Amino acid sequence: MNLFFKNHGPFEINYILNKINFSKKNIIKKNKIKNISNLFDAKKGDISFFDNMKYVQDLKNTQASFCLIKENHTKYLNSKTIALTTSNPLNDFILISKLFYPEASRDNFKFVKNNKFKNNFIDKTVKIGKNFSVGINTVIKRNVIIGNNVTIGSNCVISNSIIGDSAIINDGTIIGKIGFGFKFIKNKIKFIPHIGHVEVSKNVYIGSNCSIDRGSFSVTSIGSNTMIDNQVHIAHNVKIGSFCIIAGQVGVAGSTQIGDKCMIGGQTGISGHLKIGNNVHIGGNSGVLKNVNDNSKIMGYPADQIKNFLKKS
Amino acid sequence: MNLFFKNHGPFEINYILNKINFSKKNIIKKNKIKNISNLFDAKKGDISFFDNMKYVQDLKNTQASFCLIKENHTKYLNSKTIALTTSNPLNDFILISKLFYPEASRDNFKFVKNNKFKNNFIDKTVKIGKNFSVGINTVIKRNVIIGNNVTIGSNCVISNSIIGDSAIINDGTIIGKIGFGFKFIKNKIKFIPHIGHVEVSKNVYIGSNCSIDRGSFSVTSIGSNTMIDNQVHIAHNVKIGSFCIIAGQVGVAGSTQIGDKCMIGGQTGISGHLKIGNNVHIGGNSGVLKNVNDNSKIMGYPADQIKNFLKKS
Amino acid sequence: MNLFFKNHGPFEINYILNKINFSKKNIIKKNKIKNISNLFDAKKGDISFFDNMKYVQDLKNTQASFCLIKENHTKYLNSKTIALTTSNPLNDFILISKLFYPEASRDNFKFVKNNKFKNNFIDKTVKIGKNFSVGINTVIKRNVIIGNNVTIGSNCVISNSIIGDSAIINDGTIIGKIGFGFKFIKNKIKFIPHIGHVEVSKNVYIGSNCSIDRGSFSVTSIGSNTMIDNQVHIAHNVKIGSFCIIAGQVGVAGSTQIGDKCMIGGQTGISGHLKIGNNVHIGGNSGVLKNVNDNSKIMGYPADQIKNFLKKS
Numbered sequence: 001m002n003l004f005f006k007n008h009g010p011f012e013i014n015y016i017l018n019k020i021n022f023s024k025k026n027i028i029k030k031n032k033i034k035n036i037s038n039l040f041d042a043k044k045g046d047i048s049f050f051d052n053m054k055y056v057q058d059l060k061n062t063q064a065s066f067c068l069i070k071e072n073h074t075k076y077l078n079s080k081t082i083a084l085t086t087s088n089p090l091n092d093f094i095l096i097s098k099l100f101y102p103e104a105s106r107d108n109f110k111f112v113k114n115n116k117f118k119n120n121f122i123d124k125t126v127k128i129g130k131n132f133s134v135g136i137n138t139v140i141k142r143n144v145i146i147g148n149n150v151t152i153g154s155n156c157v158i159s160n161s162i163i164g165d166s167a168i169i170n171d172g173t174i175i176g177k178i179g180f181g182f183k184f185i186k187n188k189i190k191f192i193p194h195i196g197h198v199e200v201s202k203n204v205y206i207g208s209n210c211s212i213d214r215g216s217f218s219v220t221s222i223g224s225n226t227m228i229d230n231q232v233h234i235a236h237n238v239k240i241g242s243f244c245i246i247a248g249q250v251g252v253a254g255s256t257q258i259g260d261k262c263m264i265g266g267q268t269g270i271s272g273h274l275k276i277g278n279n280v281h282i283g284g285n286s287g288v289l290k291n292v293n294d295n296s297k298i299m300g301y302p303a304d305q306i307k308n309f310l311k312k313s
Numbered sequence: 314m315n316l317f318f319k320n321h322g323p324f325e326i327n328y329i330l331n332k333i334n335f336s337k338k339n340i341i342k343k344n345k346i347k348n349i350s351n352l353f354d355a356k357k358g359d360i361s362f363f364d365n366m367k368y369v370q371d372l373k374n375t376q377a378s379f380c381l382i383k384e385n386h387t388k389y390l391n392s393k394t395i396a397l398t399t400s401n402p403l404n405d406f407i408l409i410s411k412l413f414y415p416e417a418s419r420d421n422f423k424f425v426k427n428n429k430f431k432n433n434f435i436d437k438t439v440k441i442g443k444n445f446s447v448g449i450n451t452v453i454k455r456n457v458i459i460g461n462n463v464t465i466g467s468n469c470v471i472s473n474s475i476i477g478d479s480a481i482i483n484d485g486t487i488i489g490k491i492g493f494g495f496k497f498i499k500n501k502i503k504f505i506p507h508i509g510h511v512e513v514s515k516n517v518y519i520g521s522n523c524s525i526d527r528g529s530f531s532v533t534s535i536g537s538n539t540m541i542d543n544q545v546h547i548a549h550n551v552k553i554g555s556f557c558i559i560a561g562q563v564g565v566a567g568s569t570q571i572g573d574k575c576m577i578g579g580q581t582g583i584s585g586h587l588k589i590g591n592n593v594h595i596g597g598n599s600g601v602l603k604n605v606n607d608n609s610k611i612m613g614y615p616a617d618q619i620k621n622f623l624k625k626s
Numbered sequence: 627m628n629l630f631f632k633n634h635g636p637f638e639i640n641y642i643l644n645k646i647n648f649s650k651k652n653i654i655k656k657n658k659i660k661n662i663s664n665l666f667d668a669k670k671g672d673i674s675f676f677d678n679m680k681y682v683q684d685l686k687n688t689q690a691s692f693c694l695i696k697e698n699h700t701k702y703l704n705s706k707t708i709a710l711t712t713s714n715p716l717n718d719f720i721l722i723s724k725l726f727y728p729e730a731s732r733d734n735f736k737f738v739k740n741n742k743f744k745n746n747f748i749d750k751t752v753k754i755g756k757n758f759s760v761g762i763n764t765v766i767k768r769n770v771i772i773g774n775n776v777t778i779g780s781n782c783v784i785s786n787s788i789i790g791d792s793a794i795i796n797d798g799t800i801i802g803k804i805g806f807g808f809k810f811i812k813n814k815i816k817f818i819p820h821i822g823h824v825e826v827s828k829n830v831y832i833g834s835n836c837s838i839d840r841g842s843f844s845v846t847s848i849g850s851n852t853m854i855d856n857q858v859h860i861a862h863n864v865k866i867g868s869f870c871i872i873a874g875q876v877g878v879a880g881s882t883q884i885g886d887k888c889m890i891g892g893q894t895g896i897s898g899h900l901k902i903g904n905n906v907h908i909g910g911n912s913g914v915l916k917n918v919n920d921n922s923k924i925m926g927y928p929a930d931q932i933k934n935f936l937k938k939s
Contacts, residue, residue: 141780157780172781189851208490269875432739542859580893
């Protein structure tokens with residue numbers, strides 16, 4: 001999952017707990033922790049965290065060796081995972097993540113121009129496929145892999161991304177920067193490391209002046225053949241399926257998942273941590289606050305079945 | 314209408330129908346087609362299409378020689394226009410448009426820098442009037458005509474546009490790129506050619522980070538003395554009148570027409586293919602889903618008379 | 627307040643009134659006017675204006691020597707301030723402001739590159755603190771003071787701003803340009819001078835593709851430790867407190883004041899000239915049309931107590 005950021009681990013578990021001033025009662029037998037991860041992607045040797053009941057199924061199935069968790073949630077843990085109880089699992093997880101990935105809480109400014117591109121700023125390390133078209137004045141930073149037949153407009157900023165074959169990205173769009181994640185811990189801002197990237201699949205079309213942030217502990221992804229209009233904002237960890245059509249000025253908050261063949265009308269906002277099914281149609285200007293089943297047609301604020309929206313109005 | 318794109322026609326009608334695998338039963342006597350057009354602007358010799366009852370009046374009055382049309386709509390045709398019946402007029406029209414305008418489905422990356430401008434990227438072919446001010450780092454591509462006393466800020470991208478005298482365009486605004494138009498035909502994306510341009514009239518003011526797309530089979534136009542705030546999105550074929558005031562983050566969907574002296578509050582969204590009259594006031598945050606009469610004062614989602622909005626809330 | 631714009635005054639009062647064709651009956655004894663100001667910040671010798679009852683308390687307390695005011699509002703004036711009665715105080719104030727600050731109605735294009743920065747366009751006059759990180763292709767124009775440990779991404783445009791220590795500004799964000807202010811006076815557009823600047827306090831985080839306009843007759847300010855997500859639009863004269871969290875695509879209209887520790891959900895719009903208290907939570911997609919008391923939790927359009935929003939929906 002962390003394609004582009006260096007893992008400074010493994011670390012010994014008690015070294016970690018000591019570093020973040022973790023509660024004494026959790027001290028456990030010697031053990032190395034290899035990596036940090038979300039519950040879903042975690043492997044043996046990883047540490048993860050749980051603080052939102054929406055992810056209880058992931059908790060039950062996780063392969064993580066350790067999990068930061070509130071006391072009252074430990075009952076959902078499976079037998080493979082050792083609980084590290086704490087009153088604030090996310091805060092502690094952020095501090096631990098910073099040990100493993102000290103470079104991922106800030107965007108990187110290192111840059112060496114590839115002089116083959118005269119009117120653009122493309123870093124020498126960027127891998128580029130065949131038949132690449134790029135507009136004047138675009139910046140492509142480190143940690144980018146570009147497929148074949150890709151088109152990127154002018155004044156874009158791309159970093160930490162994989163761009164699939166035949167993708168089209170229009171002028172002024174910004175992809176792969178750090179997402180909006182932080183906690184105030186003892187009144188100090190702690191930015192959440194963003195060790196993920198953005199995956200733009202093949203044939204995706206993205207309009208102008210969009211923002212697509214990279215994932216924190218997961219990937220932000222746009223499925224193949226999905227079409228996105230201008231000024232759309234896609235937050236960290238969002239996953240959008242294939243053959244979706246997303247109109248202008250839509251916003252999708254962090255970690256929400258959208259299925260295949262969805263149509264989303266202009267200016268619609270979708271809250272974070274939701275699951276939107278396949279083949280869902282959402283009318284323009286809606287505010288979606290709950291999960292949405294496959295094949296639903298919804299509209300309104302809060303979004304409801306479209307027939308109810310029409311009846312009310 | 315197509316100022317900037319080369320028409321590769323005329324083509325013989327049966328050559329065209331054959332190229333797009335058109336249904337046999339439509340084969341008709343030899344005839345040249347000169348151009349493609351929307352119904353309203355079509356001239357003798359042009360081919361057009363009809364698939365939305367909102368445009369039935371245009372169909373009745375069109376000068377087009379041929380019209381792609383569903384069987385059950387042929388009754389609205391006038392005697393000058395020959396019907397080419399099909400189950401999907403728009404899809405067939407897109408395929409035909411691509412024969413006439415093969416370069417208009419993708420933005421153009423050809424660029425030769427005008428070296429008079431040191432800190433900008435302005436193409437040599439751009440026509441520029443007297444007393445031009447332009448910010449650092451702006452890109453002005455081919456197919457642009459700029460009037461007198463025009464001001465364009467930094468980091469803009471302008472293409473396929475006519476900019477009127479004394480217009481002001483602020484930083485980061487993108488004007489004239491291709492609009493959001495495509496069809497999935499047999500599961501393949503077919504982008505709609507955008508042979509139109511953007512017409513920014515005299516004295517228009519446009520804020521920062523706006524997006525104004527050029528027309529597909531028509532022009533996108535902003536009338537004189539209209540004032541547009543930051544982060545506004547104006548889709549292809551939209552026509553806005555004179556002396557309008559449009560606040561921040563407004564979005565206007567494709568082909569909608571707005572009259573003169575309208576005031577539109579911040580974050581309002583207006584659906585596509587609507588007619589908004591003259592002197593209409595729309596409150597902030599509204600979602601406009603229907604045509605609006607002259608002199609209306611509306612607000613809400615869906616937008617309604619402002620007195621009804623206030624009563625409900 | 628006017629840190630960056632040259633005051634061409636003082637001017638003799640009758641000279642001013644004559645210049646703007648002011649009504650004869652106001653001619654008064656000789657007196658110099660030193661400056662223009664809003665009512666709140668005005669000092670002895672300044673001229674101000676009153677045309678919105680929301681500011682009646684400022685009128686009662688102002689130190690301004692002169693005030694453009696409607697006849698029926700003169701009863702609220704204190705004894706130190708001389709009334710200049712007019713049917714349109716703001717229009718007259720704009721014309722007078724243009725005498726004092728003829729350069730502030732248009733953004734400035736003067737620029738001399740600081741050659742220490744190779745891949746950016748930073749004006750020679752910009753003051754920069756220690757440990758400055760700046761992305762490729764960013765434009766920093768005149769009238770900017772940057773603190774220590776500041777990070778600014780790629781493709782930003784910054785002008786007329788003070789950026790506090792440890793602030794982070796992400797790619798494509800535009801700060802300090804002129805705000806959206808004008809009047810049609812006798813059918814001619816008169817742009818309002820913007821003599822203020824933007825104050826970004828220490829530890830502020832601003833996302834990508836945001837727009838923050840400088841103040842007209844006041845300052846636009848973002849308090850310390852406030853976090854702002856992508857594509858947020860902050861209009862002229864807005865004042866935001868400390869430790870606020872503002873999610874993506876929020877818009878705040880002109881002159882609104884927001885207290886400390888507020889949380890504002892994505893896509894929320896806030897009308898102009900409002901006062902939002904401290905510790906206010908506003909749900910996503912809301913439209914806020916009225917002042918909001920401290921510690922309120924609101925949501926909806928129009929925004930209401932969150933329990934009422936949930937009940938209605």
